[in-house]
Amino acid sequence: MSAVLNDPAVGRKPLIVAFCCNWCSYAGADLAGTSRMHYPSNVKVIRVPCSGRINPMFVLRAFQRGADGVLVAGCHPGDCHYSTGNYHSRRRLSAFKRLLEFAGFEPERFEVRWISASEGDKFAEEMEAMTAKIMALGPNRKMRDARWQSKSLSK
Amino acid sequence: MPRTGVFICHCGTNIAATVDIDKVVEAARSFPGVVHAEDYRYLCSEVGQDLIKKAIKEHNLDRVVVGTCSPRMHENTFRKAAAEAGLNPFLLEVANIREQCSWVHRDIAEATPKAVALVRAATAKAAQNDPLEAPSMEVEKRALVIGGGIAGIQAALDIAEAGFTVDIVEREPSIGGRMAQLEKTFPTLDCSACILTPKMVEVAQHPNINLLTYSEVEQVNGFVGQFDVTIRKKARSVDATRCTGCGICHEKCPKKAPAEFEMGRSTRKAIYVPFPQAVPNVPVIDRQACLYFQKGRCQICAKECPAEAIDFEQQDELLERRYGAIIVSTGFDQMDPSGYGEYGYGQHPDILTGLEFERLFNASGPTGGKVVRFSDGKPPKKVVFIQCVGSRDKARGMNYCSKICCMYTAKQAILLKEKVPDARSYIFYIDVRAAGKGYEEFQRRAAEEYDVAYLRGQVGKIFPENDYLVVKGVDSLSGKTIEIKADMVVLAAASIARADAPVVGRILGINSDSYHFFNEAHPKLRPVETHTAGVFIAGACQAPKDIPDTVAQAGAAAAKTVSLLSKEVLQGEACTAVVNQAECSGCLYCEAVCPYGAVSAVEIEERSAGGTIKRTVAEVNAALCQGCGSCTAICRSGSINLKGFSNEQILAEVDAICLQC
Amino acid sequence: MVSIIKSRMLEEMKLQSGQDPACCYQCAKCSAACPVTAAMDLLPHQVIRYLQLGLEVELLESRTPWICASCFTCAARCPRDLDLARMMEGVRLAILRRREGNMFGPANLSPEQLAKLPQQALVSGFRKYNK
Numbered sequence: 001m002s003a004v005l006n007d008p009a010v011g012r013k014p015l016i017v018a019f020c021c022n023w024c025s026y027a028g029a030d031l032a033g034t035s036r037m038h039y040p041s042n043v044k045v046i047r048v049p050c051s052g053r054i055n056p057m058f059v060l061r062a063f064q065r066g067a068d069g070v071l072v073a074g075c076h077p078g079d080c081h082y083s084t085g086n087y088h089s090r091r092r093l094s095a096f097k098r099l100l101e102f103a104g105f106e107p108e109r110f111e112v113r114w115i116s117a118s119e120g121d122k123f124a125e126e127m128e129a130m131t132a133k134i135m136a137l138g139p140n141r142k143m144r145d146a147r148w149q150s151k152s153l154s155k
Numbered sequence: 156m157p158r159t160g161v162f163i164c165h166c167g168t169n170i171a172a173t174v175d176i177d178k179v180v181e182a183a184r185s186f187p188g189v190v191h192a193e194d195y196r197y198l199c200s201e202v203g204q205d206l207i208k209k210a211i212k213e214h215n216l217d218r219v220v221v222g223t224c225s226p227r228m229h230e231n232t233f234r235k236a237a238a239e240a241g242l243n244p245f246l247l248e249v250a251n252i253r254e255q256c257s258w259v260h261r262d263i264a265e266a267t268p269k270a271v272a273l274v275r276a277a278t279a280k281a282a283q284n285d286p287l288e289a290p291s292m293e294v295e296k297r298a299l300v301i302g303g304g305i306a307g308i309q310a311a312l313d314i315a316e317a318g319f320t321v322d323i324v325e326r327e328p329s330i331g332g333r334m335a336q337l338e339k340t341f342p343t344l345d346c347s348a349c350i351l352t353p354k355m356v357e358v359a360q361h362p363n364i365n366l367l368t369y370s371e372v373e374q375v376n377g378f379v380g381q382f383d384v385t386i387r388k389k390a391r392s393v394d395a396t397r398c399t400g401c402g403i404c405h406e407k408c409p410k411k412a413p414a415e416f417e418m419g420r421s422t423r424k425a426i427y428v429p430f431p432q433a434v435p436n437v438p439v440i441d442r443q444a445c446l447y448f449q450k451g452r453c454q455i456c457a458k459e460c461p462a463e464a465i466d467f468e469q470q471d472e473l474l475e476r477r478y479g480a481i482i483v484s485t486g487f488d489q490m491d492p493s494g495y496g497e498y499g500y501g502q503h504p505d506i507l508t509g510l511e512f513e514r515l516f517n518a519s520g521p522t523g524g525k526v527v528r529f530s531d532g533k534p535p536k537k538v539v540f541i542q543c544v545g546s547r548d549k550a551r552g553m554n555y556c557s558k559i560c561c562m563y564t565a566k567q568a569i570l571l572k573e574k575v576p577d578a579r580s581y582i583f584y585i586d587v588r589a590a591g592k593g594y595e596e597f598q599r600r601a602a603e604e605y606d607v608a609y610l611r612g613q614v615g616k617i618f619p620e621n622d623y624l625v626v627k628g629v630d631s632l633s634g635k636t637i638e639i640k641a642d643m644v645v646l647a648a649a650s651i652a653r654a655d656a657p658v659v660g661r662i663l664g665i666n667s668d669s670y671h672f673f674n675e676a677h678p679k680l681r682p683v684e685t686h687t688a689g690v691f692i693a694g695a696c697q698a699p700k701d702i703p704d705t706v707a708q709a710g711a712a713a714a715k716t717v718s719l720l721s722k723e724v725l726q727g728e729a730c731t732a733v734v735n736q737a738e739c740s741g742c743l744y745c746e747a748v749c750p751y752g753a754v755s756a757v758e759i760e761e762r763s764a765g766g767t768i769k770r771t772v773a774e775v776n777a778a779l780c781q782g783c784g785s786c787t788a789i790c791r792s793g794s795i796n797l798k799g800f801s802n803e804q805i806l807a808e809v810d811a812i813c814l815q816c
Numbered sequence: 817m818v819s820i821i822k823s824r825m826l827e828e829m830k831l832q833s834g835q836d837p838a839c840c841y842q843c844a845k846c847s848a849a850c851p852v853t854a855a856m857d858l859l860p861h862q863v864i865r866y867l868q869l870g871l872e873v874e875l876l877e878s879r880t881p882w883i884c885a886s887c888f889t890c891a892a893r894c895p896r897d898l899d900l901a902r903m904m905e906g907v908r909l910a911i912l913r914r915r916e917g918n919m920f921g922p923a924n925l926s927p928e929q930l931a932k933l934p935q936q937a938l939v940s941g942f943r944k945y946n947k
Contacts, residue, residue: 015813015815017809017812017813022227026227027227029254029255030225030227030251030254030255032254032259033225033253033254033255033258033259034254034258036258036259037259038259038260038261039259039260041256041259041260041262041265041266041268041269044269044272044273044276044812045251045255046276046805046808046809046812047226047251048784048800048805049730049782049783049784049797049799049800050783050784050785052748052783052784052785052788053783053784053785053787053788053797053800053805054788055787055788055802057802057806058805058806058809061806061809061810062809062813065809065810065813065814066813066815067813081783082750082751082781082783082785083666083686083750084748084750084785085750085783085784085785088748088785088788088789089788092788092789124259148810148813149814149815497849497893543843543895547841547895548895549895549896549897550894550895550896550897551895552895585841585842585843586841611844612843612844612845612847612848613843613844613845613848614845614848615845615846615847615848615849615850615889615893616848616849627848628848629844629845629847629848629853629859629861630844631842631843631844631847631859631861631862634858634859634862636847636848636853636854636859
């Protein structure tokens with residue numbers, strides 16, 4: 001119980017990792033920037049070639065490293081630059097979300113969104129919404145490996 | 156330990172206004188592997204790039220990280236700079252601290268730590284980067300066009316004129332396709348054969364074009380730049396080198412068979428050319444019909460041929476050829492409307508499809524160019540045309556609009572009036588689609604000047620009565636039911652994909668939609684490319700299309716082909732997947748998910764338990780791989796990895812980005 | 817192309833039949849196929865058009881939904897896969913709900929008619945015309 005009091009995670013800002021596909025959602029994020037749309041700085045983007053590249057291990061790793069929310073953003077179904085990648089990610093990640101729930105983790109911390117290259121406003125809106133939701137849920141205590149933070153903080 | 160250099164750009168005030176550059180540089184100095192960190196106002200400028208190049212050399216850097224605008228903007232710029240300094244371009248990573256940081260956050264106290272995190276993530280990724288080379292592939296400077304209709308003909312001519320060799324493979328004994336079956340074309344009322352045959356002759360005579368008619372593509376292996384194709388030249392039973400095209404053989408042949416060119420409405424001989432202007436003008440023996448091949452008799456053609464060109468012993472020939480690019484222009488079919496019982500197609504000889512009606516006007520058609528009824532040979536005075544038979548039909552047909560029927564029906568009504576001056580046309584339509592250049596004017600001409608009654612409505616039933624056909628329909632605009640005692644009914648049946656389009660698609664490795672039309676790579680911006688590199692599509696095999704659009708598309712496909720064939724070598728994608736075959740379990744899920752067919756099964760030999768075993772594993776063809784990573788995500792044993800976005804690289808990014816300091 | 821003006825009758829009909837008249841592009845094939853149009857004032861496709869336009873009053877007064885024999889030829893022909901027979905039934909029910917009392921009962925038939933008509937005709941007739 002003392003871990004709660006000493007928990008360096010309490011009081012810090014939530015972290016949301018967003019995996020964005022190069023051809024649609026990453027471009028959409030860029031468009032949000034070009035259009036000077038503002039969203040919370042809690043969101044940090046990692047670029048991948050396709051949402052189909054996302055191995056659920058990456059998501060788990062993010063949660064283990066202390067991310068409070070993870071978002072995967074890809075092209076709209078039917079529009080994948082690689083034609084079928086987002087179909088696979090859609091199936092894989094929806095099953096994975098159920099798995100998170102089954103394992104006792106809050107499934108709302110993990111979301112998948114389809115954002116096209118022209119939807120800069122949608123990107124900003126989704127980031128706002130996600131941040132607000134994660135703020136309400138509180139810090140990710142269940143999967144966060146506290147040793148990682150303290151190990152790297154002491155470096 | 157890598158020797159990483161970090162370069163942070165101010166981008167004027169674009170980044171510097173909301174991100175404390177000094178703090179980011181300071182933080183970068185403490186990242187693992189970083190031996191040099193500096194900033195500059197405009198890193199993408201020539202001065203900025205020189206700064207990077209100089210630092211690479213001075214500090215012996217083997218990794219570079221730039222904190223700048225989006226990689227979608229300048230990744231290539233910085234990669235080229237690194238390459239010029241002797242560093243492999245793929246050892247450079249970009250941290251997007253402008254579009255995704257300084258431009259979207261207001262508070263410098265928030266944007267700065269985020270910029271630090273993003274640069275840290277890029278540094279961690281770069282540490283895992285390996286030098287990569289984009290593979291170079293040879294290009295065979297020869298193109299294959301599958302389908303010798305107007306699309307294939309035009310594409311071949313454009314490619315040949317650019318100086319490249321082209322082979323046209325055409326299934327029928329002659330090139331010409333659907334356009335050869337037409338009498339006149341809208342909206343100009345040009346004689347179709349008159350504008351087509353000069354192109355057909357040009358194709359036959361062009362030194363760069365080889366015509367392989369009565370031939371089919373059987374197999375396609377290989378990939379862009381090196382397609383290895385097997386073509387079956389079917390046996391004509393006629394020696395093309397001796398045949399003079401005199402026509403005596405089919406004149407004397409005693410055996411008849413239904414003429415495919417006339418949709419079975421008249422006959423041709425067992426030895427035949429499909430139409431008089433056939434190119435090449437070399438007949439073909441239909442061995443299923445021929446009395447010699449079926450019963451061992453006759454041989455009249457061989458006896459009569461003055462050039463001794465008949466060769467009953469001729470066999471199919473298999474050709475193996477290599478091509479750099481392939482264009483698919485296999486065309487379309489007209490739907491058989493027998494499924495619409497209310498229209499009675501097939502129940503009465505005077506109920507025709509649009510294409511069958513077209514043939515009546517042609518001098519070599521089933522009625523010798525006279526527009527008469529099949530039932531009694533009399534000219535029809537009242538012809539009912541029904542649009543949208545099988546098109547725009549979600550319930551029993553195709554949900555799409557076939558695009559050309561409104562126009563060709565208007566054309567046929569005009570032609571009818573010219574051939575049979577006292578004829579009247581009734582056209583039942585739902586909407587008239589006349590969107591092309593000169594199309595609306597043409598359709599109005601038909602409606603206003605040619606005794607055509609355009610009735611907005613449809614037909615519920617057609618049945619024969621005495622020697623006419625009773626057509627019961629409705630005009631929706633007036634709300635009146637209509638009954639017409641017609642002499643002939645013409646159904647504008649839907650344009651559909653050819654029945655063997657799925658087979659062709661599979662042979663070539665290209666996708667089709669649910670109607671079996673071939674898929675373009677992007678419906679707006681890439682109308683002639685497919686997702687298979689090096690295979691292009693043109694004409695009605697992609698979607699129902701009129702002649703102007705077909706010719707335009709053929710030219711576009713030719714341009715893409717010429718651009719491909721003009722390259723000395725082809726640069727492939729550098730960030731491709733690679734299999735660790737020792738760890739691969741051979742489940743081949745990767746092969747199943749790859750959209751490009753870049754993964755295949757291969758047998759390897761391994762030493763195991765003192766002996767040697769053969770095992771099936773996966774192998775990636777780097778030339779075809781486009782680097783999507785679907786295979787990498789699905790691999791159960793983690794033995795396939797994606798260069799440039801490897802598991803190690805992405806995990807390193809995740810680790811670094813989650814650090815809250 | 818199709819304008820849908822919301823009306824209560826339209827919503828009732830949609831709920832009843834599960835069919836959406838927005839799909840209809842007024843090709844009029846249903847009317848062309850219908851065997852009893854001679855007795856109708858509005859043609860079947862016009863009934864659908866009136867639904868699309870919310871012309872409830874005209875529909876209330878039309879004979880057409882009652883002439884409809886429920887032969888299903890229209891539904892079989894419709895290229896938009898609309899079940900017109902069901903929609904017509906929906907219109908009939910909507911009309912009946914707005915009426916006082918039933919339209920047609922045994923009292924409307926003479927004893928001879930009641931005796932001669934097949935039982936099934938009587939049952940389906942009363943069903944068609946009554947709430």
